[in-house]
Amino acid sequence: MAKDPENAAIAERLEAFAAMLDLAGASYYTARAYTRAAELVKATPAPVAELVRAGRVRELRGIGPGIERRLAELVETGRIEELDELERSVQPAIVGLGRFLGLSAKRSVEVAKALGAATPEDFREAARAGRLRSVPGIGPKREAAILAALEREEQPRPRRGLLLNRARALLEPIAEAVGGVVAGDPRRWRDSSERLAIVSLDNDALDRFRHLPQIVAVVDGTTGVTVEGVPVELVVASPASFGTELLRATGSEAYVAALEPLPAGATEEEVYKALGVPWCPPELREEPHREAPPPLVELADVRGDLHCHTTWSDGKASVLEMGEAARERGYEYLAICDHTPSVGAVPGLSADDVRRQGEEIAAANEALAPFRVLRGIECDILRDGSLDLRDDVLADLDWVQASVHGGQRMPARELTKRTVEAMRNPYVRCLSHPKGRIINHRPENALDLDEVFQVALETGVALEVNGLPDRLDLRGEHVRRAVQAGVKIVVSTDAHSVRGLGNMELAVHTARRGWATAGDVRNALPWTEQSARTKGV
Ligand SMILES: [Zn+2]
Numbered sequence: 001m002a003k004d005p006e007n008a009a010i011a012e013r014l015e016a017f018a019a020m021l022d023l024a025g026a027s028y029y030t031a032r033a034y035t036r037a038a039e040l041v042k043a044t045p046a047p048v049a050e051l052v053r054a055g056r057v058r059e060l061r062g063i064g065p066g067i068e069r070r071l072a073e074l075v076e077t078g079r080i081e082e083l084d085e086l087e088r089s090v091q092p093a094i095v096g097l098g099r100f101l102g103l104s105a106k107r108s109v110e111v112a113k114a115l116g117a118a119t120p121e122d123f124r125e126a127a128r129a130g131r132l133r134s135v136p137g138i139g140p141k142r143e144a145a146i147l148a149a150l151e152r153e154e155q156p157r158p159r160r161g162l163l164l165n166r167a168r169a170l171l172e173p174i175a176e177a178v179g180g181v182v183a184g185d186p187r188r189w190r191d192s193s194e195r196l197a198i199v200s201l202d203n204d205a206l207d208r209f210r211h212l213p214q215i216v217a218v219v220d221g222t223t224g225v226t227v228e229g230v231p232v233e234l235v236v237a238s239p240a241s242f243g244t245e246l247l248r249a250t251g252s253e254a255y256v257a258a259l260e261p262l263p264a265g266a267t268e269e270e271v272y273k274a275l276g277v278p279w280c281p282p283e284l285r286e287e288p289h290r291e292a293p294p295p296l297v298e299l300a301d302v303r304g305d306l307h308c309h310t311t312w313s314d315g316k317a318s319v320l321e322m323g324e325a326a327r328e329r330g331y332e333y334l335a336i337c338d339h340t341p342s343v344g345a346v347p348g349l350s351a352d353d354v355r356r357q358g359e360e361i362a363a364a365n366e367a368l369a370p371f372r373v374l375r376g377i378e379c380d381i382l383r384d385g386s387l388d389l390r391d392d393v394l395a396d397l398d399w400v401q402a403s404v405h406g407g408q409r410m411p412a413r414e415l416t417k418r419t420v421e422a423m424r425n426p427y428v429r430c431l432s433h434p435k436g437r438i439i440n441h442r443p444e445n446a447l448d449l450d451e452v453f454q455v456a457l458e459t460g461v462a463l464e465v466n467g468l469p470d471r472l473d474l475r476g477e478h479v480r481r482a483v484q485a486g487v488k489i490v491v492s493t494d495a496h497s498v499r500g501l502g503n504m505e506l507a508v509h510t511a512r513r514g515w516a517t518a519g520d521v522r523n524a525l526p527w528t529e530q531s532a533r534t535k536g537v
Pocket residue numbers: 378403405432433
């Protein structure tokens with residue numbers, strides 16, 4: 001009898017099943033059940049095959065009769081007939097191409113069938129020969145769109161940029177599975193990724209890449225398309241030129257082009273050395289330059305987080321839970337900055353709420369000392385530049401963030417006037433997400449940053465680098481201008497949950513893209529020095 005499959009192998013088949021069900025258009029919950037079963041199998045210490053043989057596998061919570069039946073078949077015969085059948089009928093390569101062309105999974109298979117195309121190559125050939133017109137339901141407009149997409153296929157790009165956290169979460173496990181490292185835009189911590197790449201030294205990398213559950217098709221030799229339709233480029237390098245290939249695949253294109261021709265090097269350090277250029281952190285590889293980098297701020301420099309929410313407004317955790325989590329991250333302090341009433345869509349704190357929250361924060365401080373939970377607020381800036389809470393309420397607080405939420409579309413003059421007026425309030429310490437963008441949803445506002453920098457220098461108000469993945473505001477270019485003007489920044493998470501505190505990494509790397517050093521960052525200071533640095537100093 002054949003050896004029992006190991007848990008990892010069983011999990012891999014369940015993941016493949018989930019991917020196929022998803023492509024075949026099964027309900028989200030059905031596909032999800034298989035993904036969860038795969039996670040469960042991976043996390044189970046005992047050999048799952050033995051549990052299956054003993055008829056005990058349903059003791060694992062989340063394994064129902066349907067999954068049990070398929071597991072029994074897998075252990076018994078080494079395969080799952082229905083999965084093989086799905087792989088034949090769903091045609092992952094066709095579906096992968098179809099996703100790229102903007103067709104649903106079902107429609108991709110229908111069109112391929114009507115064209116008599118068994119492979120993506122057949123599909124492309126038939127389309128270019130003008131045969132799409134003969135497919136029922138495809139008119140001249142649709143045909144033109146598909147042909148245009150096929151032209152773009154030479155350099156596949158996602159339809160719009162992937163958020164940084166999603167891009168890294170997508171690439172990291174793929175890189176690990178093919179024995180490679182993350183490159184492309186995410187390695188530079190670009191706020192929105194269009195070029196996703198992995199560089200590997202491993203000769204089997206391409207083969208493993210093809211068989212990953214995340215990759216449904218390889219469209220032009222080395223570019224895989226994920227289930228979500230995102231292209232991922234795989235570069236297989238020789239040991240002698242790994243550094244060169246990594247540098248090239250990291251980009252930006254303009255930065256690399258200005259360094260070409262690149263010498264061969266096993267590491268990036270070797271390549272830079274041969275070029276006679278100081279090593280450059282990936283975050284600074286946007287515009288071409290050959291400068292020596294300053295000592296950029298690091299995550300370990302951050303002493304506290306100055307912007308987070310709790311259940312008092314729209315957060316998911318209590319004051320104490322957020323404080324504990326921040327202490328566990330090694331911070332010395334955390335400012336609780338819930339919303340004020342004018343924010344509208346979510347609950348905001350009145351003057352009375354602020355006082356009552358202060359009592360809760362005092363109790364948390366007793367439990368967490370010497371860690372400090374700071375009494376803060378994210379106070380809305382009203383349309384006339386006044387603040388949403390009275391000065392005597394703000395005066396009691398340790399840290400006041402001022403934020404524009406409504407009225408982002410005001411013309412530059414009005415919005416800037418409104419903002420700097422709020423910055424001149426004696427209790428405001430930091431301006432939140434100054435440019436107000438939501439990546440892929442809302443463009444930046446018209447705020448005049450030069451004027452804001454001027455007022456920041458006069459008043460001592462810091463500017464936030466907000467670490468929410470769809471904000472990252474200020475962005476790198478703006479941080480650089482702020483730092484050059486001598487304005488201090490604060491790296492914050494704007495966390496709405498314990499997990500959200502982890503976005504500090506995104507804020508720090510965004511600050512690094514702006515050439516910021518620890519000296520530019522207010523919350524790289526201990527709180528005692530921070531609070532002593534009163535406004536205007
Ligand atoms: Zn806000």
